[in-house]
Amino acid sequence: MFRSQTGQTIEHYAVYLLIGLVQYTHFANSTTRALTVLYSMKHLTGNAIFPKEVLVLSATMADTIELALSMLICVAVAAVSGIALSWVILLLPLVCLLQFILVSSVSLLLSCLYIFVRDIGHIWGAFLRVLIFITPIFYDRSFLGEGLGRWILLLNPLAYLINFSRTLIIDGKPVDFVSAMLLLLVTSVFLLSTFKLFKIYEPVFSEYL
Amino acid sequence: MSRYSASICDQSWVIRVREVARFFPRQDSHNTVFRALTRRISNGHENGNGFYALKGINLEIAKGEKVAIVGDNGAGKTTLLKLVGGLYRPTVGQIETRGEMVLMRGAEIGMVDELSAGENLFLYSSIYGVDREKVKRNFDEIFEWAELTSFSRARLATLSSGMKARLAFSALRHFDADIFLLDEAFSAVDRHFEKKYQEVFEQQRNNDKTFLIATHDLEFAKMFCTKTLWLEKGRQKAFDATEEVLNQYIVAGT
Numbered sequence: 001m002f003r004s005q006t007g008q009t010i011e012h013y014a015v016y017l018l019i020g021l022v023q024y025t026h027f028a029n030s031t032t033r034a035l036t037v038l039y040s041m042k043h044l045t046g047n048a049i050f051p052k053e054v055l056v057l058s059a060t061m062a063d064t065i066e067l068a069l070s071m072l073i074c075v076a077v078a079a080v081s082g083i084a085l086s087w088v089i090l091l092l093p094l095v096c097l098l099q100f101i102l103v104s105s106v107s108l109l110l111s112c113l114y115i116f117v118r119d120i121g122h123i124w125g126a127f128l129r130v131l132i133f134i135t136p137i138f139y140d141r142s143f144l145g146e147g148l149g150r151w152i153l154l155l156n157p158l159a160y161l162i163n164f165s166r167t168l169i170i171d172g173k174p175v176d177f178v179s180a181m182l183l184l185l186v187t188s189v190f191l192l193s194t195f196k197l198f199k200i201y202e203p204v205f206s207e208y209l
Numbered sequence: 210m211s212r213y214s215a216s217i218c219d220q221s222w223v224i225r226v227r228e229v230a231r232f233f234p235r236q237d238s239h240n241t242v243f244r245a246l247t248r249r250i251s252n253g254h255e256n257g258n259g260f261y262a263l264k265g266i267n268l269e270i271a272k273g274e275k276v277a278i279v280g281d282n283g284a285g286k287t288t289l290l291k292l293v294g295g296l297y298r299p300t301v302g303q304i305e306t307r308g309e310m311v312l313m314r315g316a317e318i319g320m321v322d323e324l325s326a327g328e329n330l331f332l333y334s335s336i337y338g339v340d341r342e343k344v345k346r347n348f349d350e351i352f353e354w355a356e357l358t359s360f361s362r363a364r365l366a367t368l369s370s371g372m373k374a375r376l377a378f379s380a381l382r383h384f385d386a387d388i389f390l391l392d393e394a395f396s397a398v399d400r401h402f403e404k405k406y407q408e409v410f411e412q413q414r415n416n417d418k419t420f421l422i423a424t425h426d427l428e429f430a431k432m433f434c435t436k437t438l439w440l441e442k443g444r445q446k447a448f449d450a451t452e453e454v455l456n457q458y459i460v461a462g463t
Contacts, residue, residue, distance in 0.1 A: 047315070116245070117241055
């Protein structure tokens with residue numbers, strides 16, 4: 001059954017898998033790196049007066065450039081694999097922007113938490129291992145079925161982002177406007193909330209370093 | 210004092226510290242998620258196991274004043290600078306400041322060995338709030354003053370500690386802050402640069418920038434600072450005109 005849901009039934013499976021892995025790897029690496037950024041630069045964090053979110057956001061920005069380059073490679077691989085590319089791939093930077101907003105919000109929250117509870121790194125590592133299985137990276141969305149699986153998909157913003165990229169590159173169709181706007185709204189609200197939380201706790205970072 | 214003159218006097222301060230105390234806990238280990246879930250995240254305050262780094266500190270520093278903080282190691286000089294800079298919160302009391310602040314603890318904080326000296330100048334200045342265009346305009350002058358022109362493209366790791374301190378100090382001359390909090394940041398320099406440093410401080414003496422400097426260099430305090438705060442084991446021993454406080458401090462030390 002599992003095999004029937006993976007390579008056999010998915011068109012252009014290599015590109016399908018590559019897109020999923022590129023976006024998941026970016027999310028996992030970027031958030032893991034940002035998690036410890038305030039602590040690993042504690043000489044700066046604890047001894048200089050400047051907005052500390054700069055350290056987190058500069059790390060996620062640098063990783064987003066890497067994501068953009070990886071997405072270009074995905075497009076090139078898609079072209080070589082015989083996929084007829086459509087003009088809609090010009091919308092890919094918007095997917096990168098959405099992923100940047102998502103990664104930045106999670107990173108602000110995690111880097112702040114790491115100052116207070118150091119084992120959050122291990123917990124996040126375990127969560128990322130679960131995330132790779134509950135996100136349709138190497139199987140089709142339909143594999144998760146209805147019920148709980150549907151809810152997991154609904155609440156997983158990374159699944160939306162990966163689906164957007166696949167729609168643009170493999171299907172050559174524009175993404176669903178309502179879904180994209182909804183995701184933009186949700187990730188933006190999440191970013192503003194985590195930023196606010198970060199600023200509330202910023203004055204006490206030095207005390208816990 | 211009339212109400213009017215009190216209000217004028219009130220407006221003149223840029224740093225006001227009232228009955229401030231700072232308690233530091235002795236932490237046994239880092240907090241974990243499990244501990245956070247089972248009890249309140251702790252920095253040790255509630256178990257009472259710790260010490261007061263500062264207690265009963267009262268200061269009012271006017272705009273443009275140059276104040277030295279003297280005292281033995283562990284007297285609370287750095288803690289006070291960090292409290293004023295907002296990096297620590299007071300356990301008791303109140304701290305108010307007016308204007309942009311720069312805290313400098315060690316010249317190399319904010320520099321990255323893997324980058325060139327020139328790239329570091331941009332990075333370092335941006336951390337302390339100087340905009341890129343201003344650094345670009347003064348780039349050559351900063352390296353000339355530090356006598357490091359031929360090192361602007363060299364990796365920072367190839368520069369000695371003294372050279373890095375010279376570059377940091379040269380950059381500091383262009384910082385725009387209203388309040389400078391300096392913590393023995395530029396003590397390791399040779400005699401030639403000590404003179405250059407003194408010239409810079411002499412130029413700063415009569416401007417409206419406020420300086421709060423933790424130092425062991427009493428000659429420097431006499432030369433630059435109008436007032437001095439003497440701390441001993443976290444207590445405020447004296448805060449008055451530099452000459453008077455330093456005399457007490459020297460007598461107490463003999």
